[in-house]
Amino acid sequence: MATDDYDYDYEWEKEVEEFEKSKAGVKGLVDSGIKKVPRFFINTSEMLPNRDYTKDGVKVEIPVIDFQGIERGGSRRIEIIDEIRRASESWGFFQMINHRVPMSVLDAILESTRRFHEQPKEAKMELYSSDGRRNVRFYTINGHLKKPDVASWRDAFSCTFMDDVVDPKVIPPVCRDKIIEYMKHMIDMRNILSELLSEALGLSPDFLEQMQCMKSEYLSCLYYPACPEPDRTFGTGKHSDPTILTILVQDDMGGLQIHHDNNWVDVPPIPGALIANIGDLLQLLTNDKFKSVEHRVLAMSMGTRVSAACFFYPSTQQMVKAYGPIKELLSEDNPAVYKEVNYIEFVTQYQKNVKGSQSTLSNFKAMKKG
Numbered sequence: 001m002a003t004d005d006y007d008y009d010y011e012w013e014k015e016v017e018e019f020e021k022s023k024a025g026v027k028g029l030v031d032s033g034i035k036k037v038p039r040f041f042i043n044t045s046e047m048l049p050n051r052d053y054t055k056d057g058v059k060v061e062i063p064v065i066d067f068q069g070i071e072r073g074g075s076r077r078i079e080i081i082d083e084i085r086r087a088s089e090s091w092g093f094f095q096m097i098n099h100r101v102p103m104s105v106l107d108a109i110l111e112s113t114r115r116f117h118e119q120p121k122e123a124k125m126e127l128y129s130s131d132g133r134r135n136v137r138f139y140t141i142n143g144h145l146k147k148p149d150v151a152s153w154r155d156a157f158s159c160t161f162m163d164d165v166v167d168p169k170v171i172p173p174v175c176r177d178k179i180i181e182y183m184k185h186m187i188d189m190r191n192i193l194s195e196l197l198s199e200a201l202g203l204s205p206d207f208l209e210q211m212q213c214m215k216s217e218y219l220s221c222l223y224y225p226a227c228p229e230p231d232r233t234f235g236t237g238k239h240s241d242p243t244i245l246t247i248l249v250q251d252d253m254g255g256l257q258i259h260h261d262n263n264w265v266d267v268p269p270i271p272g273a274l275i276a277n278i279g280d281l282l283q284l285l286t287n288d289k290f291k292s293v294e295h296r297v298l299a300m301s302m303g304t305r306v307s308a309a310c311f312f313y314p315s316t317q318q319m320v321k322a323y324g325p326i327k328e329l330l331s332e333d334n335p336a337v338y339k340e341v342n343y344i345e346f347v348t349q350y351q352k353n354v355k356g357s358q359s360t361l362s363n364f365k366a367m368k369k370g
Contacts, residue, residue: 015038016141016151019038019141020130023121024121025128025138030225030227030228035228041232060265062094062258063091063093064096064270064273066098067099070196084197089291090291091291092258092278092290093293095267096275097272099189102185103272108178108182109221109249110251115174115175116223117157117223124138130142135160135166136158136160136171138155143351150237152233152235153233154223154224156220156221156223157223158219160216160218160219161218162216162315163216163316164187164216179219179221183310189247189274190312193247194208194209195209197245197282197290201286202328212314212317213313213314214312214313214314215315216312216313217311217313218310219310220308220310221307222305223304223305224253224299224304224307226300230298230301235296235300236296238294238296239296240280240292240293240295242281242313242350243312243313244281244313245276245277246309246311247274247275247310247312248308249273249308250305253300253306254268254269258277258293258294267295277293278292278293279312281313281346284323284324284325284361284364285326287325287329287334320343323341324338324340346364349363
């Protein structure tokens, strides 16, 4: 962590406390005209961007899958399922086009994200909270930040849809209708991907649906203001997702990268595309067949990036259910890599590890026999 031109004699905890008390987020810092990144945002320990990563002379890019013909009995369904299988095994990420979510809905969620975050500070302060138990909140720091934790250079507005439901009245009017409409489409996409992922694993189309492992959603509307020192921090530091699956829409600013083959690979914006990524719990369920990979967002010197990420995880009743590697995928040659764990315990361990960049999955490895 860099400390070169910063005063050593300063109170780290006090700076964090004052930032949180302002309830203005990163945008508040930018609006105040700061020229230097506060110490608790500084993160120079990660690998620098590796633009235009090539292998054997060919530029490496994450898979883009065309969903045209995806319906059951469709002309390309088998081909698309095979593409999803290969992407989930090798990349953990893929972009989706022709997925039937209207462009107008994608544009609307991005615009409403921008509209929420660009309100006056006073309009958002009441919602500001680092407490993840709140169903609707505005925050920068998620949970308690302590040394040597590093904050991300972005603000978030989140809504939790437990068992697919949220009370619309708790969502601010400035973005309420667009969020409700967007989530209807995300639930439809979840159902489609649940079928496709099941079939990609060689299972029946309704297998993951029967497991009820994707019955609640957490929508995070993310706002990344320009940074005065983009080489000293990240829009979002490297992490994997603890959930089953994430679906993301991003604007045209770029900056999202995934860790692949020991390099950081850009996820280029494609108009109208949705991005899917495998979560840690799905890697556990598939016994490492599908991969959950680290990803991050670069900070930028100019412009503002917005995105909306929808995370899928078990229903309320299934939170304490023990999830382990799917038995249909196991054999004598492919024994269980992980032991069973319920989702509450899994996420609790994730929250302990994520700020230290440690793998959550490693905590649930099965004991080897003999």
